[in-house]
Amino acid sequence: MNLNLLKDSFVRFVHAHGMDRHFRRFGGDMFSSTPTPNEVPPTLAQHLLKAARSELPALLEQLHSRADGLTDPEADAIRLVVGPNEVEHEKPLPWWAHLWQCYKNPFNLLLTVLAAVSFATEDIKATVVIGTMVVLSTLMRFVQESRSNSAADKLKEMVSNTATVLRHDLASDIADEALRYFDVTLHPKGARRIELAIKKLVPGDIVQLSAGDMIPADLRLLTAKDLFISQAAMTGESLPVEKFVQHRGAATNNPLELDNLCFMGTNVISGSATAIVVTTGNQTYFGALAERVTATDRTPTAFQLGVNKVSWLLIRFMMVMSPVVFFLNGFTKGDWVEAFLFALSVAVGLTPEMLPMIVTSTLAKGAVALSRKKVIVKRLDAIQNFGAMDVLCTDKTGTLTQDRIFLERHTDILGKPDDLVLEYAYLNSHYQTGLKNLLDVAVLEHAELQREMALASAYRKVDEIPFDFQRRRMSVVVSEREDHHELICKGAVEEIVSICTHARHNGTVVPLSAELLKEIQETTASLNAEGLRVVAVAAKDLPPTKEIYSVADESELVLIGYIAFLDPPKESTKPALDALKKHGVTVKILTGDNQLVTAKICRQVGLTVDGMLLGSDVEDMSDADLAIAVEKTTVFAKLSPDHKERIVRRLHDNGHVVGFMGDGINDAPALRAADIGISVDTAVDIAKEAADIILLEKSLMVLEEGVLEGRKTFANMLKYIKMTASSNFGNVFSVLVASAFLPFLPMLPLHLLVQNLLYDISQITIPFDNVDKEFLEKPQRWDPKEIGRFMIFFGPISSIFDIATFALLWYIFGANTTEHQTLFQSGWFIEGLLSQTLIVHMIRTRKIPFFQSRASWALIGMTLIIMAIGILLPMSPLAHYFKLQGLPLSYFPWLLLILGAYAVLTQMMKGWYAKRYGWQ
The missing domain is CATH 1.20.1110.10 (Calcium-transporting ATPase, transmembrane domain)
Incomplete structure (x- = not known):
């Protein structure tokens, strides 16, 4: 495609759909009327509604895209028209606005009044000296902040959030055929899958979403599988909202209520999807809100x-x-x-x-100074909070431990080695596309898996039931022969056992009796006590009567056995904990992991466990009781995201300056609640966005230096x-x-x-x-x-x-x-x-x-x-x-x-x- 023609046709498309005022490069006011909060501006609403209601092939054609995405040159041409995918408040102020910000502090304003009085009383020398003081103060601050902002921008680029984008392969015509039949899959054949900085996205880009991702722009869904989105930032809804390819609710003219649109600034709680970018930057609903509040100072x-x-x-x-x-x-x-x-x-x-x-x-x-120590500061004020921090709440994995999980054992339900468990675990990890974690990596990288790799090629993936933090498990459905399907589920032991009615014992399937349950609990407790993280594996055969499965199908499973992982402690952890203690920082562990594993790791690194609470204990406590308990408890285990946030808030209300270090989607609420949120550059997007400080090295030693x-x-x-x-x-x-x-x-x-x-x-x-x-x-x-x-x-x-x-x-x-x-x-x-x-x-x-x-x-x-x-x-x-x-x-x-x-x-x-x- 001729790029100039593409650019011209995109401009015509923008004009034809009334979007001229949405793109800053065309000038004009962005919105013609002032909407009420949570109301989409009229022109933008019309554009989003049109995109939501269009047939998918027609929408792709309107946005000059394909099922497998744009080419790099096409995306560059569109970006010249619409600009980068950035909202107004994220951009640096123009120099004159920055200069005004540097000037308008109480002292400079006071001195200006005094200079004016001196001038009025004809004291010219005093006027000159006072004026010099104001000018020097303002210019020194302006120069220093400009240098600081420039350095901060360069540092932040090192940890910029990315989106998974499909790029069309110019050497292939398969995408055109996909357009004709519109048989879109998560991996359209012929597409390249790349990680692209969010600010480089343009309308027409095809993006892939999974748990933990931020929604990078306003999107129309092409495919969705158990996709739950947190829209609290946009709509105030506390519960995640399920999204679908087609709108299933009542007819509405409010784009925020449509099931097949996702909005910039929200995030994926669970599930997976592909979507096409409809609007970017200031043209998104998030950008519309940002423009209205840029003049309002932060709290x-x-x-x-x-x-x-x-x-x-x-x-x-x-x-x-x-x-x-x-x-x-x-x-x-x-x-x-x-x-x-x-x-x-x-x-x-x-x-x-x-x-x-x-x-x-x-x-x-x-x-x-911190940047030289691999600590990137997103917000300058956070540095002082870093020094004032007296309680650090942190996860166990990757902080106390090496963040390099090894598959240590694969056993049957009573702890005996069993290769069948490994085969099932491999198939589950190989075919899952949702939330990526270190456990799957450890399974796939296991040294004994050459046979399992050949085994996987004999199977066809049918469907997937993604992971979420309520179920704490995920399933894939595969088919080796077309006469039956196999559902393979892995996850936390308690959650897997709760959906099992049978177990594989000594090569035969037997009912899950009370006596067998007791032996299972003793076996998993023994593995936990050794410091192993235990994941249960279960499965069941199903008739090949359908291609789409849901959480309801995770029932009446057969417990196959366990895969046990070792996450050894870091050598540097003990001296780092001693150093933090010496400097008056109390470390508390907030983890979703098993309490026995956590206690074992704490003993290995020399962290004294004065008290331990489970998520179920936190759930039963009132705020007043929890405020007392958090002061005398070192380890909190088996926590949900809400539990972590609640604990951090109670510590803050008790008068502590609380730091929270986390890297997962389940850590985002606690990161926002903490006085100083700390994350790492390998964290999920939503965690990095919520954090004040990003570590390029996940280490407590780095924290001590900070x-x-x-x-x-x-x-x-x-x-x-x-x-x-x-x-x-x-x-x-x-x-x-x-x-x-x-x-x-x-x-x-x-x-x-x-x-x-x-x-x-x-x-x-x-x-x-x-x-x-x-x-x-x-x-x-x-x-x-x-x-x-x-x-x-x-x-x-x-x-x-x-x-x-x-x-x-x-x-x-x-x-x-x-x-x-x-x-x-x-x-x-x-x-x-x-x-x-x-x-x-x-x-x-x-x-x-x-x-x-x-x-x-x-x-x-x-x-x-x-x-x-x-x-x-x-x-x-x-x-x-x-x-x-x-x-x-x-x-x-x-x-x-x-x-x-x-x-x-x-x-x-x-x-x-x-x-x-x-x-x-």
């Missing part, structure tokens, strides 16, 4: 709430202190305009305008807040004392602004600072009360030495008249700036700075540069412009004495404070 996370509380603490402090400074100077000096400008400068000095930039750059640095990096990130953010809060409080306290006694301002508004600007620049390297090991030993959280108390205790210390500087300048250097106020102001400018930069090193550690704990070279270097600028500025040619003057050399020995005494007193206060309140 703040615990991290954001913590930052906001701290920010407003500082803003409230500023709003109280600035008026006090204004009135005190107005009454004592009599110049209300000058007093107002000075109070304005104090307000600027109290505003930690660099906080957003420090937070962003610290988080971004943490994300980059926890430490999260705590380093939090420590460096907290340093800035503590330094800024305490030094600002001390400066204001000093200003109040000086204003009450001096006949002139202790420092001009311009001096305060320049000092604050230099101090802020000195802080930009804090994200790269070292962190003491003691800070990493236990989880850390935001505590505004602690920050307020810290400010009150450490702020006045600097005021003591500010007052000592005032006395020195007043009595020793004679700066005690209005004529000599420039000398006074220059002396306090230098002492104030140096004490502020010194406090950076004093407060960044509980230890003795420079000796027991040294800052990073970047922070030391920036501190020295800013101190040098502060000392040299009054002596430079710019001194006159800033209304400063050079100080006599005899001032500097006194200055060293004051700064030394300040450091000693601060260190003594740190010791007393840490003993009484701790050192966060």
Whole structure:
């Protein structure tokens, strides 16, 4: 097919069906009216209804597709028309919108108001300095976030979700014949099956679905087998909805109620299907919802709430202190305009305008550091939650164990080796196409299966009853001879035994008596106690009267025996668990596996099992009882997805910061409920989508490194807040004392602004600072009360030495008249700036700075540069412009004495404070 003709015809198809406004490349408003929630926009609804009601050959023709899919060039041509399969909120903001986001924080808005007031009062210098602070803060955040977002996008591409897509083989005409007869199968002959990034899908693509898959676009089903879809995100329905090739319900004009459509953003719970992509990206119903909510901010996370509380603490402090400074100077000096400008400068000095930039750059640095350790951060805020995590809930398989399951035994119902069990298990695993798992891989890769492979070729697959988490089993129906069918079922022992009426014992089929059931339970318990994961195999013969089977056919089976798997523990698990425990993280096991197997593995890796609960126990407990039980229970076994979610929520409600690590479809609810969801790059799509952090290596050692990096990130953010809060409080306290006694301002508004600007620049390297090991030993959280108390205790210390500087300048250097106020102001400018930069090193550690704990070279270097600028500025040619003057050399020995005494007193206060309140 000529690709230009294809492109032109697709454009005509878009226009003919009223879809012009759906495709951004054609411009215009996407929807002509505002729909109510959960209502499909009118134009899109008409298009989806038409696709749902069309005959399948006609729909394929309309979408220029075939039963075995598009060719690669055809898909590329269509993508040029419709764009990538991405919804609006997933795309990066345009630079101007991102710049606005970086600007609009409380501090920048406040500073802008202050700059406007300065301009209105003709204080141009103050306006320039304040404006510079706003511009620097905004641009630094913009540049840092742009770099961070770019790096994050590259990292996320490494774990992008994919869809299984059929591609037409250009060398084959079989697809055209399939179109004519429309005998679509899960594997149309002549098609290539590929894994394609979801964003590359286009209308007309043929996709295959199985349990755990996300629906990658709005789809029309071509085939479906026991297909259950969770549509809770779209419709609020709590129960999965079964889908069919043809609509079976009442006639409706609401596409969401149609049985043969699947929607982007939903996911497959069980079953399998093939479907054709009808709409992609913003043209999907999910995209329609996304466009309406892009302007709405997300609900703040615990991290954001913590930052906001701290920010407003500082803003409230500023709003109280600035008026006090204004009135005190107005009454004592009599110049209300000058007093107002000075109070304005104090307000600027109290505003930690660099906080957003420090937070962003610290988080971004943490994300980059984690990426080097094979941890990909999807959401930057999650890093701090990583460090705050004190309970980690995790599955057993692949975390405590090697995630390499071996088929260890195949036995009859009483534990004797039996090759017939292996043959049945192989046929089941070979022909099943639903939920892929490691057990099937282990069966198919078993070393003894050359004979079984030849055996499978003698059978024809008739049908399949896919796995789901309620039944915990799956079946295939095969036929060796056309005179009968064989249903082969494998799954959890309890579920298989519950549908068996007979058992194969010593080569004969016998009724399943109470005595035999007891022996079966003892045999499987013995295998579990050895650490083996046991799967039962059952079968029955059926007459060849039908080609479609359902769950109802899984009855009156004959129990054949068991296949037992070994999932040995990792060598690194025990040291990793010890490290997490050392760092204050409690590990709890939440698994759907057998309790005996889980207990055995826990013993092997040294995890102390203080208590164990089964899913049935959780089911019977009230929320209040479960909230108590989760605190004293280490292992939860035989859990359903709902049980896992409920346990995580109870731990969260108890005040824990809960991490959950999972990779299966059954883990998705718990991943969403946790404070920090952790998954792996090999996880099913829905698990990766629900997670905040993706591990490229499924290991607890990697988790421990992530926890430490999260705590380093939090420590460096907290340093800035503590330094800024305490030094600002001390400066204001000093200003109040000086204003009450001096006949002139202790420092001009311009001096305060320049000092604050230099101090802020000195802080930009804090994200790269070292962190003491003691800070990493236990989880850390935001505590505004602690920050307020810290400010009150450490702020006045600097005021003591500010007052000592005032006395020195007043009595020793004679700066005690209005004529000599420039000398006074220059002396306090230098002492104030140096004490502020010194406090950076004093407060960044509980230890003795420079000796027991040294800052990073970047922070030391920036501190020295800013101190040098502060000392040299009054002596430079710019001194006159800033209304400063050079100080006599005899001032500097006194200055060293004051700064030394300040450091000693601060260190003594740190010791007393840490003993009484701790050192966060």
